[in-house]
Amino acid sequence: MIPPGLMISAPASGTGKTTLMLGLLAALRAQGVTVQPFKSGPDYIDPAFHTAASGRASFNLDSWSMNRARIDGLIGNAEGAELILGEGSMGLFDGVAIPGACGNGASADIAAMMGWPVVLVLDVSGAAQSVAATALGFKTMRPDVTLAGVVLNRVASPRHETLVRVGMEQVGVKVLGALPRRKEVEMPERHLGLVQAGEQENMPQILAEAAAFVAAHVDIDALRAAAMGGVESHVAPAIITPPGQRIALAQDRAFAFVYPHLLAGWRAAGAEVLPFSPLADEKPDDSADVCWLAGGYPELHAGTLAAATVFRKGLRDFAQTRPVHGECGGYMAMGAGIVDADGVRHEMAGLLRLETSFAKRKMHLGYRKADLNVGIPGYDAKARLRGHEFHYASILEEPDAPLAHITDSNDVTVAETGSLRRFEGGGQASGTFFHLIAEAP
Known part of the structure; x- marks a missing residue:
C-alpha cells in the first residue's frame, strides 16, 4: 500500500x-x-x-x-x-x-x-x-x-x-x-x-x-x-544499469553528491558498492572493476587532496586498466589542478588535464542533456543522458577529448563538454560537470 x-x-x-x-x-x-x-x-x-x-x-x-x-x-x-x-x-x-x-x-x-x-x-x-x-x-x-x-x-x-x-x-x-x-x-x-x-x-x-x-x-x-493520493500497489522500479559489478565509490565530505536513486538502483541490480575516502588518503579498492568519484566540495579540501599521495597514486594506477568516472567535484579532482578561493593552485590526480579555479567564481546552473561521443561506465556510446549542473568553478583548461555534446534545457549547446582520456593498459578516465539523473526516455 x-x-x-x-x-x-x-x-x-x-x-x-x-x-x-x-x-x-x-x-x-x-x-x-x-x-x-x-x-x-x-x-x-x-x-x-x-x-x-x-x-x-x-x-x-x-x-x-x-x-x-x-x-x-x-x-x-x-x-x-x-x-x-x-x-x-x-x-x-x-x-x-x-x-x-x-x-x-x-x-x-x-x-x-x-x-x-x-x-x-x-x-x-x-x-x-x-x-x-x-x-x-x-x-x-x-x-x-x-x-x-x-x-x-x-x-x-x-x-x-x-x-x-x-x-x-x-x-x-x-x-x-x-x-x-x-x-x-x-x-x-x-x-x-x-x-x-x-x-x-x-x-x-x-x-x-x-x-x-x-x-x-x-x-x-x-x-x-489533508494528505491524499494513496494507492493500493506500485509500479516496479525502473532498472538502472550499474557502472560495474564492484564499484569503488569516493565518499566523504569532499565527495558526497550522488543521487540516492542511482545508488539504490545499482544495488538493486546486484552491484556491490565499495566506499573509500580520498580525504583519509584511501585508494579505490583494487578488487573493484570501476571507480566513481561523486561530486562535492573538493575546493574546500584542495590542500588535503593534494597531500593525499596514496589516493592520487592509487587512482592513477587504477585508471591504467579500468574505467574511472567523475561528476563535477569528482571530475575536478581527476584533473591536473584546482585553484582555490585564495588563488593558490593545488595539484590533483592528473588523470585528465582539466584545470579549474575558484579564485573568480562563476555560477553554472541548470539541467543538461548529453549525447555521449564514447561510452562511460554503465552507458554505451551514443547514449542520451539527462542530468543537472550546479557549481561555481571557472574552467581554465578542458583540453582532453570531448566526452559528449551537451546542451541545456533550451537545447542551447553548453561549452563544458566533459573529458575523456584512454590509457595503454585498457583503462580510461572520463568526467562531466553535470550529475547524472537518468537516461533520456
Missing part, C-alpha cells in the same frame, strides 16, 4: 520549506508515525537531511529528467509508510521553459501527478492581509494542483498573525500553522546550498529543536488529514 501524501512548497526559495519539512519529519517520527520523504527536483543536499530526520532514505523525483515509469517506480519506496511528504524546489510552479520527460521540472508537476495536495509555506514578514492574494493565486493557477492550506512563516507577533489569518479567511485558504521568527532553527548555508547533513555535528539537536518548534506552531493532525 502506498500511503497518501503532501507536497511542501512555497512561492520561492528561502521561504522556509526545509525548516518545515525537517520539523514535520522529526516531529512525526517522534510520535511513532512512519513517513517517507521525497525531494522534488534535482537538489542533492536535502535528501540526506530528510533521511536523518525520518529514518528512511529520501529520493529525488524530477519531471524534466525522469519519465513517468521511473517516478512511479521510485514512489514504491513509500511501501509500508503511513504518510508521504515531498519537499519542493524553488517556487511551486518554477521550472524550465521547454518541458522534458514528463514536465518542466516544477514541483507542481509531481504534486499533480501523484495527487498530493500542496502545503504552501508563506514568508509573511513585511505584509499582512495582502499575503492572501499570493495564496489565492497559488490556489487557482493550476486546476490540477490542490492547495491544502498554508503555513505562515516569520510571523512577527500575535497581532500580525491575526491580520494574516483575516486575509486568508477572505479568500477561503486554510491556515495550518504559524511559525514565529526564530533564527536559531535556520540551517547554515554555503555556496551550493545548505551545509551537508554529514557535516552537522549537532544534527540530533537541530532536528529535536525543529521538531519541537513545528509541533508547537503547526496543526499536525489537520495537516495529516
Whole structure:
C-alpha cells in the first residue's frame, strides 16, 4: 500500500520549506508515525537531511529528467509508510521553459501527478492581509494542483498573525500553522546550498529543536488529514544499469553528491558498492572493476587532496586498466589542478588535464542533456543522458577529448563538454560537470 501524501512548497526559495519539512519529519517520527520523504527536483543536499530526520532514505523525483515509469517506480519506496511528504524546489510552479520527460521540472508537476495536495509555506514578514492574494493565486493557477492550506512563516507577533489569518479567511485558504521568527532553527548555508547533513555535528539537536518548534506552531493532525493520493500497489522500479559489478565509490565530505536513486538502483541490480575516502588518503579498492568519484566540495579540501599521495597514486594506477568516472567535484579532482578561493593552485590526480579555479567564481546552473561521443561506465556510446549542473568553478583548461555534446534545457549547446582520456593498459578516465539523473526516455 502506498500511503497518501503532501507536497511542501512555497512561492520561492528561502521561504522556509526545509525548516518545515525537517520539523514535520522529526516531529512525526517522534510520535511513532512512519513517513517517507521525497525531494522534488534535482537538489542533492536535502535528501540526506530528510533521511536523518525520518529514518528512511529520501529520493529525488524530477519531471524534466525522469519519465513517468521511473517516478512511479521510485514512489514504491513509500511501501509500508503511513504518510508521504515531498519537499519542493524553488517556487511551486518554477521550472524550465521547454518541458522534458514528463514536465518542466516544477514541483507542481509531481504534486499533480501523484495527487498530493500542496502545503504552501508563506514568508509573511513585511505584509499582512495582502499575503492572501499570493495564496489565492497559488490556489487557482493550476486546476490540477490542490492547495491544502498554508503555513505562515516569520510571523512577527500575535497581532500580525491575526491580520494574516483575516486575509486568508477572505479568500477561503486554510491556515495550518504559524511559525514565529526564530533564527536559531535556520540551517547554515554555503555556496551550493545548505551545509551537508554529514557535516552537522549537532544534527540530533537541530532536528529535536525543529521538531519541537513545528509541533508547537503547526496543526499536525489537520495537516495529516489533508494528505491524499494513496494507492493500493506500485509500479516496479525502473532498472538502472550499474557502472560495474564492484564499484569503488569516493565518499566523504569532499565527495558526497550522488543521487540516492542511482545508488539504490545499482544495488538493486546486484552491484556491490565499495566506499573509500580520498580525504583519509584511501585508494579505490583494487578488487573493484570501476571507480566513481561523486561530486562535492573538493575546493574546500584542495590542500588535503593534494597531500593525499596514496589516493592520487592509487587512482592513477587504477585508471591504467579500468574505467574511472567523475561528476563535477569528482571530475575536478581527476584533473591536473584546482585553484582555490585564495588563488593558490593545488595539484590533483592528473588523470585528465582539466584545470579549474575558484579564485573568480562563476555560477553554472541548470539541467543538461548529453549525447555521449564514447561510452562511460554503465552507458554505451551514443547514449542520451539527462542530468543537472550546479557549481561555481571557472574552467581554465578542458583540453582532453570531448566526452559528449551537451546542451541545456533550451537545447542551447553548453561549452563544458566533459573529458575523456584512454590509457595503454585498457583503462580510461572520463568526467562531466553535470550529475547524472537518468537516461533520456
